[in-house]
Amino acid sequence: xxxxxxxxxDSEVQSCQQLGQRxxxxxxxxxxxxxxxxxxxVTASLAGGHVLLEGLPGLGKTxxxxxxxxxxxxxxxRVQFTPDLLPGDITGGHVLQETATGKDFVFRPGPVxxxxxxxxxxxxxxxxxxxxxxxxxxEARVTVLGETRDLPRPFFVLATQNPxxxxxxxxxxxxxxxxxxxxxxxxxxxxxxxxAIVGSRRHGRPPQPEAVADGAEFEKFSNLxxxxxxxxxxxxxxxxxxxxxxxxxxxxxxxxxxxxxxGASPRAAISIAESARVDxxxxxxxxxxxxxxxxxxxxxxxxxxxxxxRARLDGVGAGMVVADLxxxxxxxxxxLPEEVIDG
Amino acid sequence: xxxxxxxxxxxxxxxxxxxAMSLAGTGCGIGLLIGGCAVVLGRVxxxxxxxxxxxxxxxVGLIWAIRxxxxxxxxxxxxxxxLDLRAGGAGLxxxxxxxxxxxxxxxxxRLSSHRMEVQTQPRxxxxxxLRTLLPGLLFFAATLFLPVRVPAAVxxxxxSQRRIEELQQLAEALDETLVLDEQLREEIQQxxxxxxxxxxPDQPEGEALREALDQLESRMExxxxxxxxxxxxxxxxxxxxxxxxxxxxxxxxxxxxDMLGELAEKMKEDGALPEMPLNAEFxxxxxxxxxxxEFxxxxxxxxESGMLDQLGELARGMKLDPELAKKLAEMLSGQLSQAxxxxxxxxxxxxxxxxxxxxxxxxxxxxxxxxxAEMLALEMGQSAMSVPGKGSGTTxxxxxxxxxxxxxxxxPLTWGDETPDLRDQMKWTSMAAPxxxxxxxxxxxxxxxxxxxxAKAEGVxxxxxxxxxxxxxxxxxxxxxxxxxxxxRFFKPKD
Numbered sequence: 027x028x029x030x031x032x033x034x035x036d037s038e039v040q041s042c043q044q045l046g047q048r049x050x051x052x053x054x055x056x057x058x059x060x061x062x063x064x065x066x067x068v069t070a071s072l073a074g075g076h077v078l079l080e081g082l083p084g085l086g087k088t089x090x091x092x093x094x095x096x097x098x099x100x101x102x103x104r105v106q107f108t109p110d111l112l113p114g115d116i117t118g119g120h121v122l123q124e125t126a127t128g129k130d131f132v133f134r135p136g137p138v139x140x141x142x143x144x145x146x147x148x149x150x151x152x153x154x155x156x157x158x159x160x161x162x163x164x165e166a167r168v169t170v171l172g173e174t175r176d177l178p179r180p181f182f183v184l185a186t187q188n189p190x191x192x193x194x195x196x197x198x199x200x201x202x203x204x205x206x207x208x209x210x211x212x213x214x215x216x217x218x219x220x221x222a223i224v225g226s227r228r229h230g231r232p233p234q235p236e237a238v239a240d241g242a243e244f245e246k247f248s249n250l251x252x253x254x255x256x257x258x259x260x261x262x263x264x265x266x267x268x269x270x271x272x273x274x275x276x277x278x279x280x281x282x283x284x285x286x287x288x289g290a291s292p293r294a295a296i297s298i299a300e301s302a303r304v305d306x307x308x309x310x311x312x313x314x315x316x317x318x319x320x321x322x323x324x325x326x327x328x329x330x331x332x333x334x335x336r337a338r339l340d341g342v343g344a345g346m347v348v349a350d351l352x353x354x355x356x357x358x359x360x361x362l363p364e365e366v367i368d369g
Numbered sequence: 370x371x372x373x374x375x376x377x378x379x380x381x382x383x384x385x386x387x388x389a390m391s392l393a394g395t396g397c398g399i400g401l402l403i404g405g406c407a408v409v410l411g412r413v414x415x416x417x418x419x420x421x422x423x424x425x426x427x428x429v430g431l432i433w434a435i436r437x438x439x440x441x442x443x444x445x446x447x448x449x450x451x452l453d454l455r456a457g458g459a460g461l462x463x464x465x466x467x468x469x470x471x472x473x474x475x476x477x478x479r480l481s482s483h484r485m486e487v488q489t490q491p492r493x494x495x496x497x498x499l500r501t502l503l504p505g506l507l508f509f510a511a512t513l514f515l516p517v518r519v520p521a522a523v524x525x526x527x528x529s530q531r532r533i534e535e536l537q538q539l540a541e542a543l544d545e546t547l548v549l550d551e552q553l554r555e556e557i558q559q560x561x562x563x564x565x566x567x568x569x570p571d572q573p574e575g576e577a578l579r580e581a582l583d584q585l586e587s588r589m590e591x592x593x594x595x596x597x598x599x600x601x602x603x604x605x606x607x608x609x610x611x612x613x614x615x616x617x618x619x620x621x622x623x624x625x626x627d628m629l630g631e632l633a634e635k636m637k638e639d640g641a642l643p644e645m646p647l648n649a650e651f652x653x654x655x656x657x658x659x660x661x662x663e664f665x666x667x668x669x670x671x672x673e674s675g676m677l678d679q680l681g682e683l684a685r686g687m688k689l690d691p692e693l694a695k696k697l698a699e700m701l702s703g704q705l706s707q708a709x710x711x712x713x714x715x716x717x718x719x720x721x722x723x724x725x726x727x728x729x730x731x732x733x734x735x736x737x738x739x740x741x742a743e744m745l746a747l748e749m750g751q752s753a754m755s756v757p758g759k760g761s762g763t764t765x766x767x768x769x770x771x772x773x774x775x776x777x778x779x780x781p782l783t784w785g786d787e788t789p790d791l792r793d794q795m796k797w798t799s800m801a802a803p804x805x806x807x808x809x810x811x812x813x814x815x816x817x818x819x820x821x822x823x824a825k826a827e828g829v830x831x832x833x834x835x836x837x838x839x840x841x842x843x844x845x846x847x848x849x850x851x852x853x854x855x856x857x858r859f860f861k862p863k864d
Contacts, residue, residue: 033468315459317458358450363441365395368489
C-alpha cells in the first residue's frame with residue numbers, strides 16, 4: 027500500500043453515510059417496498075455509474091428516477107425513446123438562428139446536456155440512436171459535426187426497458203450494456219405495500235421529496251469514495267469472481283461452464299470495486315468488506331454475462347448463475363487445510 | 370505490534386501445528402504400510418528386515434508429510450481473512466491489519482472499537498488421522514508374525530538343456546537347407562538365447578520353460594514345412610511350364626516361357642537360384658559354343674548398356690528361333706551402330722516389328738539373312754516416317770493422300786542442316802492398352818451404400834444432392850452432444 031495513502035477519518039465517513047441514508051430515506055418515501063432497488067440505484071448513482079432498470083410497466087421506475095433527481099437537486103432530462111428517434115434528438119444539433127451579426131448556425135444542446143438523463147424504454151430506439159448515447163455514457167462528452175462538448179458534472183444515465191412487448195424493439199448490444207454499472211430488475215411489490223400505495227396516494231402520485239444534497243455534496247462524496255480502502259483479500263475475491271464467469275476458466279463452476287457463453291469484462295470488476303466502495307460508505311465503513319462485494323455483485327454482473335442458448339432452453343437466467351458463483355467462489359483465496367478442525 | 374497482529378500470528382502458529390501433526394500421523398500410517406510390505410518381501414526371500422523396514426516406512430512417511438506441509442502451510446493472510454469472515458466479513462479486521470503496516474495516523478485506538486472478539490481453535494482431525502494410521506499400524510504388526518521362508522535347494526534341468534541343444538541343431542540345419550528370412554532367423558536366435566538364459570542351473574526348473582521349448586520347436590517345424598512346401602510348389606510349377614514350353618501352340622508356348630521367367634525371378638529372389646552374371650567365365654563358355662570374339666565383345670557392350678534385354682525382346686517379337694536370333698545378333702553387332710541398335714530396340718518396344726510377319730511371303734524362321742536385313746532396313750525406314758513428331762500428322766490413310774489430313778501432312782519438314790530434334794533424344798515408352806473392351810469394362814467393386822457426392826467435382830448439379838442430406842445426419846454431425854441434450858430436454862414432452 028502506498029505510504030501517501032490517506033485513509034478516511036470518522037467525520038468524513040459519517041457525513042457520507044448520512045448523505046447516503048438521506049437519499050435512501052427520500053427515495054423509499056417515493057417508492058414504497060423497494061428497499062433493495064433503492065439502495066442499488068443510490069449506490070450506482072453515488073459511484074457515478076449508469077443504471078439500467080428493467081421491469082414491467084407501472085412499477086415506479088420513472089418516479090424513482092425523478093425522485094432521485096429532485097433529491098440531489100440535479101438537472102434532470104427525460105427522453106422517451108421511440109423507433110423514430112434520431113441521434114440529433116438526443117445530442118442536439120445546429121439550427122439557423124438570427125444573431126447580432128446576421129443569420130448563423132448555432133448549436134442547440136439536446137436533452138443529454140444534463141446531470142441526470144432518464145432514457146425511458148431505451149430498447150425501443152434504433153441502434154443508431156442508442157449508440158449516440160455511447161460516447162456520452164463512456165466519456166461524459168458529446169461530439170456533433172466534429173465539435174466535442176463536455177457534459178455537465180455529474181452525469182449519469184438511468185435507462186428503463188420493458189421486458190415484454192419485445193416486437194419492434196432493438197435489444198441493447200453487449201457493448202452498450204457493459205457501460206451500465208448496474209442492471210436492476212424492478213420486481214412486483216407485496217400486498218401490504220399495494221395497500222399502502224392505494225391508501226395514501228391519490229392517483230398514485232408520490233410525494234414530492236425535498237432536496238437533500240446538491241451537486242457539490244455529490245462531488246465531495248465521489249471524491250471521498252475514491253479513498254475507501256479495499257483490502258487485498260477483497261480485491262482478490264472480486265477478481266476471482268469475475269474470472270469465474272468465464273466458461274473456459276479453471277475456477278468456473280459447473281453452471282457457468284454449461285450455460286455461459288461469454289463472461290464478464292474487466293469493466294465489471296471495476297464496477298464491482300467502485301460500487302462496493304460506495305456501499306461501504308453507506309454502511310459507515312472506511313473499508314470495503316466481503317459483505318459489500320456480495321451485495322453489489324449481482325446487479326453488476328447479470329447484464330454482463332452472455333448466456334448460452336442452452337440456458338434459455340433450460341430456463342436458467344444470469345441471476346441464477348451469479349447466485350451459483352457466490353456459492354462456489356469462496357472469499358478465502360487458498361482454502362484452509364481440511365485436516366484441521368476449527369472449533 | 371498490535372493485539373490483532375499478535376492474535377493472527379498466534380492463530381497461524383496453532384493452525385500450522387495442528388496441520389503438521391495431522392500430516393505426520395497420516396504420513397506415518399502410509400509409511401507403516403510401506404514398511405509392512407518391505408517386511409513381507411524380506412521374509413519371503415529369507416531375510417528379517419523388521420527394524421530397517423520400520424525406519425524406512427516412517428522415514429518415507431515423514432518426508433511425504435514435510436513436503437505436504439511446505440505446500441499447504443497456513444499464512445497470516447488466510448488467518449486474517451478467516452477472522453474477518455468470522456466477524457461478519459465487513460473488512461474491518463483486514464483494514465486494520467493492512468493499515469498497521471503504514472502507521473501514518475495516530476488513531477489506531479479508534480479502530481480498536483471496530484475489533485470484534487473472534488478467535489479460532491484449530492486441532493488435528495483425529496478420525497482422519499486414524500483412518501490411515503490404524504491400518505498401517507495393524508498391517509505392520511501383522512507382518513511381524515509371518516515366518517521367515519527358507520529358500521529351497523535349486524535343481525538342474527537337464528531335460529530342458531538337452532532339448533535346447535536339439536533345437537539349436539535343428540535351427541542350424543534349417544539355416545543350411547533352407548534360405549531363411551533374416552527376421553525369422555533373428556527371431557529363432559533370440560528365442561534360443563532367452564531359453565538358454567532361463568535354463569540357468571541356479572534357477573529351479575519350471576513348466577514355463579518346457580512350454581516355451583515346445584512352442585519354439587513347433588514354430589521351427591512349421592517354418593521348415595512351409596519352406597519345403599513352397600519349394601516343392603515352385604518346382605512343380607516349373608516342371609509344368611517346361612512341359613507347356615514344348616507345346617505346338619505358340620500362345621501356350623509364350624505363356625509357358627513367361628511363367629518360367631517369373632518363376633526363375635521368384636526363385637532368384639528367394640535365393641533358390643544363384644545369380645548368373647555375365648562374367649568372364651560365362652563368356653568363355655559361350656565362346657566354346659561357337660560364338661565369335663567380336664560378337665561376344667558386342668554382347669558384352671550390350672549387356673553393359675542394358676540393351677541385351679531389349680535385343681531378346683526384339684528376337685521374341687520377330688518370332689525368331691534361337692539360332693537365327695544368334696546369327697542376327699552377330700550380324701547386327703558387326704554392321705549396325707549403337708544408335709541404330711537403340712532405334713531397333715525402340716521399334717521393338719513400339720511393336721512395329723511384329724508387322725513384318727504380316728508382310729507377304731514372310732514366315733518366321735524361314736527367311737534368309739540377307740532378306741531379313743533388307744526387310745529390317747525397309748521397315749526401319751518406313752517406321753521412321755511414321756514415328757509421331759516427325760511431321761507425319763494424323764492421316765486416315767498415310768501415303769495415299771486420301772482422307773482428312775490434320776497438321777503438316779506426311780511430308781517431312783526437315784530441309785537439312787537443322788538442329789537435331791530434342792525429342793529424338795527422348796526414350797519412348799508405349800503404354801499398354803487393353804486388348805479387349807471387356808477388360809476395360811471390368812467391375813472393380815460393388816457397394817451397398819449410396820455413392821458420396823463431391824460438390825466441387827460434380828459441378829453445379831451436385832448441389833441439390835448435397836443439400837438433401839438427411840436431417841438425422843446433420844443433427845449428429847453439426848451439433849455438440851451437450852447441445853443435443855439441451856434441445857432434447859427442451860422438446861421432451863411434459864408428463
